[in-house]
Amino acid sequence: MGDANTVLDAASARHLLRRTGFGAAPKNLQRILDGGLTRGQAADQLIAFKGKNFTPKGKYIDNAHDRWVKFMIKAKYPLQEKLVLFWHDHFATSNVKVQNVRTMGLQIRLMHIMCKGSFKDFVKAMNRDAAMIEFLDTVRNHKDIPNENYARELQELFTLGVHDFAGNPNYKQEDIVQIARALTGWDYEYNTGISRFHDYDHDYNADFLADRGPKVIYQSTGGFGAGGRAFDVNGEGAQEIDTVIDIIFDHTDTNGKNTVARRTARRLLEYFAHPINDPISPADVAVVDQVVAESGFDANWNIGGLLRAIFVNDAFYETAAPEPFTGSTKKSVKWPIDYVVTTLRLLGVNLASKFPYVDGGDYQRIRDQLTSMGQTLLEPPSVFGWDWESSWISSATLLARYNFATDIVSARNGSKSTAFHPERFIQLTLTDPDDILAAVTDALGITDQLTAAERNALVDYLTDGGANPTLDLNDYDTRNRKLHGLFALVLQSPAYQLH
Amino acid sequence: MAITRRQFIKRTGAVAAGTLLGPSLFSNPLLRKALADTIGDRYFIVVYLDGGNDGLNTVTPATNGGGTLRDAYDAARLTGGGGLNLSPGDLASTHIGTDPNTGAQIALHPGLIGLKNLWDLGKLAVVQGCGYPDYSLSHDQSRSIWQTANPLGLTGGWVGRYLAANYGGSEIPAVNIADSVVGEFKTAATSIITLDRLEDFGFPYDEFDGGSDDGFKRTAFLALCNAASGNAQSVVKYIGDSGNATLLGSESYPGLHSLYENDRGTIWDPQYDAVGRSLANDLREVAKVIYGVTQGVPNVNARFFQVRNGGYDTHSDQGAAQTDGQHYGLHRELGDSLNVFYQDCADMGVANKVCIVVWSEFSRRIQQNDSGTDHGSQAPVFVIGGAVRGGPSGGSHGGVYGNHPNIDDTALDDEGNTVYKQGADPFRSTDLRDVYGTILKHWLGMTDPGDVLTADGGDPDFYWTSPNFDLGFL
Numbered sequence: 001m002g003d004a005n006t007v008l009d010a011a012s013a014r015h016l017l018r019r020t021g022f023g024a025a026p027k028n029l030q031r032i033l034d035g036g037l038t039r040g041q042a043a044d045q046l047i048a049f050k051g052k053n054f055t056p057k058g059k060y061i062d063n064a065h066d067r068w069v070k071f072m073i074k075a076k077y078p079l080q081e082k083l084v085l086f087w088h089d090h091f092a093t094s095n096v097k098v099q100n101v102r103t104m105g106l107q108i109r110l111m112h113i114m115c116k117g118s119f120k121d122f123v124k125a126m127n128r129d130a131a132m133i134e135f136l137d138t139v140r141n142h143k144d145i146p147n148e149n150y151a152r153e154l155q156e157l158f159t160l161g162v163h164d165f166a167g168n169p170n171y172k173q174e175d176i177v178q179i180a181r182a183l184t185g186w187d188y189e190y191n192t193g194i195s196r197f198h199d200y201d202h203d204y205n206a207d208f209l210a211d212r213g214p215k216v217i218y219q220s221t222g223g224f225g226a227g228g229r230a231f232d233v234n235g236e237g238a239q240e241i242d243t244v245i246d247i248i249f250d251h252t253d254t255n256g257k258n259t260v261a262r263r264t265a266r267r268l269l270e271y272f273a274h275p276i277n278d279p280i281s282p283a284d285v286a287v288v289d290q291v292v293a294e295s296g297f298d299a300n301w302n303i304g305g306l307l308r309a310i311f312v313n314d315a316f317y318e319t320a321a322p323e324p325f326t327g328s329t330k331k332s333v334k335w336p337i338d339y340v341v342t343t344l345r346l347l348g349v350n351l352a353s354k355f356p357y358v359d360g361g362d363y364q365r366i367r368d369q370l371t372s373m374g375q376t377l378l379e380p381p382s383v384f385g386w387d388w389e390s391s392w393i394s395s396a397t398l399l400a401r402y403n404f405a406t407d408i409v410s411a412r413n414g415s416k417s418t419a420f421h422p423e424r425f426i427q428l429t430l431t432d433p434d435d436i437l438a439a440v441t442d443a444l445g446i447t448d449q450l451t452a453a454e455r456n457a458l459v460d461y462l463t464d465g466g467a468n469p470t471l472d473l474n475d476y477d478t479r480n481r482k483l484h485g486l487f488a489l490v491l492q493s494p495a496y497q498l499h
Numbered sequence: 500m501a502i503t504r505r506q507f508i509k510r511t512g513a514v515a516a517g518t519l520l521g522p523s524l525f526s527n528p529l530l531r532k533a534l535a536d537t538i539g540d541r542y543f544i545v546v547y548l549d550g551g552n553d554g555l556n557t558v559t560p561a562t563n564g565g566g567t568l569r570d571a572y573d574a575a576r577l578t579g580g581g582g583l584n585l586s587p588g589d590l591a592s593t594h595i596g597t598d599p600n601t602g603a604q605i606a607l608h609p610g611l612i613g614l615k616n617l618w619d620l621g622k623l624a625v626v627q628g629c630g631y632p633d634y635s636l637s638h639d640q641s642r643s644i645w646q647t648a649n650p651l652g653l654t655g656g657w658v659g660r661y662l663a664a665n666y667g668g669s670e671i672p673a674v675n676i677a678d679s680v681v682g683e684f685k686t687a688a689t690s691i692i693t694l695d696r697l698e699d700f701g702f703p704y705d706e707f708d709g710g711s712d713d714g715f716k717r718t719a720f721l722a723l724c725n726a727a728s729g730n731a732q733s734v735v736k737y738i739g740d741s742g743n744a745t746l747l748g749s750e751s752y753p754g755l756h757s758l759y760e761n762d763r764g765t766i767w768d769p770q771y772d773a774v775g776r777s778l779a780n781d782l783r784e785v786a787k788v789i790y791g792v793t794q795g796v797p798n799v800n801a802r803f804f805q806v807r808n809g810g811y812d813t814h815s816d817q818g819a820a821q822t823d824g825q826h827y828g829l830h831r832e833l834g835d836s837l838n839v840f841y842q843d844c845a846d847m848g849v850a851n852k853v854c855i856v857v858w859s860e861f862s863r864r865i866q867q868n869d870s871g872t873d874h875g876s877q878a879p880v881f882v883i884g885g886a887v888r889g890g891p892s893g894g895s896h897g898g899v900y901g902n903h904p905n906i907d908d909t910a911l912d913d914e915g916n917t918v919y920k921q922g923a924d925p926f927r928s929t930d931l932r933d934v935y936g937t938i939l940k941h942w943l944g945m946t947d948p949g950d951v952l953t954a955d956g957g958d959p960d961f962y963w964t965s966p967n968f969d970l971g972f973l
Contacts, residue, residue: 332734389734393737396680398741398745399702399703402702405703412707453726453729454727457719457722457723457726458719460718460722461715464715481707484705484707485715488704488716489716492723492742493723494724494739498734
């Protein structure tokens, strides 16, 4: 057990780096250990990033996709990218429907800007985000032809959740209808992505009228009492969609706790710490309430503060140590994008060409490889985002990961920056297979994650089943066969699919 | 996907994950159990004609019968240079059944010699006028609608939804001869192998030294998977189990090539080679897998397949009956390939166990342009197999099901395309979901196809509000 003042050991430091970034690079690990950093100090340093307001652009969506992946591979502050990926999943918007590279890019830019600031401001900004207005049909939501899509998902997915922790509904159908009315009158300019409120009081086109009538929500949920909350100060117009958010963020659940704060904290815990079962266990509820209380998230809505509370909590470090795995240890599966970017970053391998691929294997475009692994950025499968954890894994997606691993280690002949150079990570004078294995797992940041059986399997591989107890890595053939082979096996190992 | 270097000869294959589009309908185990239907010992093959095949010059009225289809056809499809008119003489040797609505004599394009042969054998059914409401002229959008069978929104593919309901994550029930999982097979809940050629498919070893280290790599990989399989944590165990299954699958499939070549190549390779086109070669890969299943090759259980053929976007130089024309060549490729494949299956003893469905994302405009045709709407679908009610004695109109679209100039919409009709209209269209539903119910053993096909709301004259999963061709 520990707290913010607990000094990080190697396993915990690697865990922190893996979860908050793309892999535990030896030099970053060393910095934490040399500095004797505590959980709190390390978390503060990570969260303090002054990130870039990156905008994925391109003629086609796959160009934007590739630029974003390349940006992640070079990103100075990987936590920013990990957060943007979380929000991209949370506010899942797909270009398959939006069909506008520019507005999709602007949404990802917005997420870069808002990713660790005020969650309340973030949701208000998403209300007005052009890609979202298109994706969830706000643009098709008019006084006389209401469309409830956004009003439903705003509550179900972005803020409240369908049920609270006690299993009681957080809202009713009538609340969806009322909120949809508040969201009428909006559209956006296709080329600029600028969203606009149309106060068409005198417009002959009644279809596009904003609904200005009185509205009341949460008369039976939310802890507002039988009167609910009205947000129809007549003539409020464009401000109504902000008022709606203010009310939603005041919503309390049947335990009397702030509903949005609890659900958001739970989601971030699931993403950064470990999977949480449904219905949520009392122990997990306690963790959620603890990080909300410690950070004051239910009043200040500061995402960075909530992250700090998570990154110093024991729950976050529960899966840092590998042994012994028990039925209750909740290991987490790397997302495909995490698998790819982590590997490229740790091994210092750059993608080649304008249609980027790993410079080995059969030059399959990285976007196609990610699609085969089950994740096409900017095209989440639905408004629910991607299914996490074991849903990432099938024979199908695994072979895509295995292919990628083999592509990396066979990138022998590319340019200096696109080729794989194992000698950068390991002294070729090493001859003991245990030392060689340790050097490779250190480079890939999972030294603490291998079980004894897995280590034995890999040592057996290096020694050809014990036949050759030492290796001469200065020998070209031995190095290319066994050292490249070992890297591939570790990248393909079950342990490396987890983090 | 070309093999670019010798050392990568074994890794052009990929098993790709389908992406689940839409809510995880089948993550609920109760629902999954309720849908546990079975294809049994049968096979299902989807053939996709990419680009929008001109249905009007595929399934063509040779006479008026009791209506005016032929007159309308002659008014729109011109004769002479660039003309696309298939004359009654051109069609004389490829007559099939009659149009259920007008009684017009229906004929296949003269290039579809292979399909005519299957018709004569009673193995080909033609479903005319298949489409969906509010049709799209976009290749992407219309293809996606045919694949999801859901004009209303985004969900997984129609075959994929069936597979997700009936197969687990480590099973491999389907093979696509493609670079990645095709739309109608998309699903998150099971594994689909995508490959180009079986002999090139396999576990991706780094082939630095020509494979001499592969045995050690394999041993180590299996040991890693087995270590994970023994783990107390379910997610670790799942990754270990799946890795194990993946390796075994990747080892079982490449051998299907040599198995087929050894046992059947002498007789059948020359026949596929005589067609000499990519569709024939792709279908031969499917035949190899089917043969492997019939021979009980371990870890080979695929029963669902997809192949595609491209080139149907004939905006210009389409050609009519000329044997050197573009469309004629495509039809020869399609008919001849399917004919050989069917004969091959018959020779394997599974004629009555295969069902092939051929579709395209739309038909083409009735009124031709200079020398080609622009995007259209409802299109014919072919259904082929030993158990299909096809050919001269297939049904009341032979194996012709569904009405020919109304191509009379006065009946066309603003785009100049035929109109999707439901209700009591004499030219009522066949909704693609009725076609799929009939296959799901009568071939894939699904008790209620309504579980994966959702009816429309809206005007029953223009929307699919009353499903009919008994079209009769199966």
